[in-house]
Amino acid sequence: MKNFKLNNGLDIPSVGLGVFRLEDNKEAQKVVELALSVGYRRIDTAMVYQNEEAVGKAIKASGIACEKIFVTTKLWNENQRKGDVQEAFEESLHKLELDYIDLYLIHWPVPGKFVESWKVLEKIYKSGKAKAIGVSNFKRHHLEELKKASDIIPAVNQVELRPYLSQELELEYCDKEGIVLEAWSPFTAGKTGLLKDEVLLEIAERYAKSTAQIVLRWSYQRGVITIPKSSHKQRLEENIHIFDFELTESDMNKIAQMNVNKRIGPDLDNFDF
Numbered sequence: 001m002k003n004f005k006l007n008n009g010l011d012i013p014s015v016g017l018g019v020f021r022l023e024d025n026k027e028a029q030k031v032v033e034l035a036l037s038v039g040y041r042r043i044d045t046a047m048v049y050q051n052e053e054a055v056g057k058a059i060k061a062s063g064i065a066c067e068k069i070f071v072t073t074k075l076w077n078e079n080q081r082k083g084d085v086q087e088a089f090e091e092s093l094h095k096l097e098l099d100y101i102d103l104y105l106i107h108w109p110v111p112g113k114f115v116e117s118w119k120v121l122e123k124i125y126k127s128g129k130a131k132a133i134g135v136s137n138f139k140r141h142h143l144e145e146l147k148k149a150s151d152i153i154p155a156v157n158q159v160e161l162r163p164y165l166s167q168e169l170e171l172e173y174c175d176k177e178g179i180v181l182e183a184w185s186p187f188t189a190g191k192t193g194l195l196k197d198e199v200l201l202e203i204a205e206r207y208a209k210s211t212a213q214i215v216l217r218w219s220y221q222r223g224v225i226t227i228p229k230s231s232h233k234q235r236l237e238e239n240i241h242i243f244d245f246e247l248t249e250s251d252m253n254k255i256a257q258m259n260v261n262k263r264i265g266p267d268l269d270n271f272d273f
């Protein structure tokens with residue numbers, strides 16, 4: 001596993017396991033234990049995924065010291081609207097059975113609320129109960145708004161990102177601001193046939209890798225973290241074995257040309273949850 005460095009000096013594994021849509025806690029625990037056993041050291045959950053308890057149990061059952069596992073969880077929108085951000089954080093901590101969270105994110109930029117929420121995250125960060133704080137689904141204008149109100153720059157912005165939605169401008173902006181970009185649904189959650197795209201198939205064949213590995217390696221070479229989800233051992237292994245080859249500039253450019261700015265998620269300025 002290779003790490004990236006966050007703007008406060010913390011190391012973060014460049015590939016982790018995402019556990020969205022694993023609401024069955026027995027299944028979620030099994031998958032997280034499996035991932036940890038094959039070498040994952042990063043788990044991305046959220047209060048709204050309803051599996052923080054399973055993640056906590058899996059970490060305990062793995063026998064791996066929790067300091068060696070990088071855990072992210074996220075503040076849900078309802079808690080921003082209710083203004084019980086600190087309580088929501090404590091609840092996540094309790095469910096995960098951890099003393100601290102490695103990275104705590106604001107899940108969505110709830111209009112009129114996210115700056116207030118960030119102020120609470122700052123306090124949590126200063127208390128040491130979160131080693132880093134960041135955001136998710138923020139556009140540049142949301143980040144600019146935070147910048148005006150706070151001197152703590154988010155460590156991470158977790159956004160929808162894959163070859164069909166390469167987020168070039170976001171990446172440029174975040175690089176400049178010292179924010180690491182993180183890709184959610186790097187495979188489009190299996191929905192768009194990305195992993196069967198001819199451009200990726202051709203590249204994958206030349207490197208004797210899978211198309212999934214090409215997508216993850218492309219992200220890694222751009223300095224973008226990925227958190228692919230899989231419930232299968234062979235795929236879990238495949239998704240972290242991307243460090244023994246390097247895509248040429250020409251192949252990086254071919255993948256860049258796949259961008260069509262197509263989202264599967266909602267517009268970040270217009271979501272109704």
Ligand SMILES: NC(=O)c1ccc[n+]([C@@H]2O[C@H](COP(=O)([O-])OP(=O)(O)OC[C@H]3O[C@@H](n4cnc5c(N)ncnc54)[C@H](OP(=O)(O)O)[C@@H]3O)[C@@H](O)[C@H]2O)c1
Pocket residue numbers: 017018019020021044045107136137158159183184185186187188189190195210212213227228229230231232235236238239
């Ligand atoms: N911040 C946000 O708003 C937000 C939103 C969405 C997601 N996320 C995060 O991003 C994580 C990943 O996104 P996601 O779960 O939506 O989807 P994803 O990782 O893009 O795709 C998962 C799908 O790809 C399949 N897959 C995984 N590895 C594969 C491989 N090597 N070859 C072929 N197929 C493979 C999985 O099938 P199997 O499981 O059957 O292997 C599953 O159907 C989430 O779990 C969550 O942590 C965050």
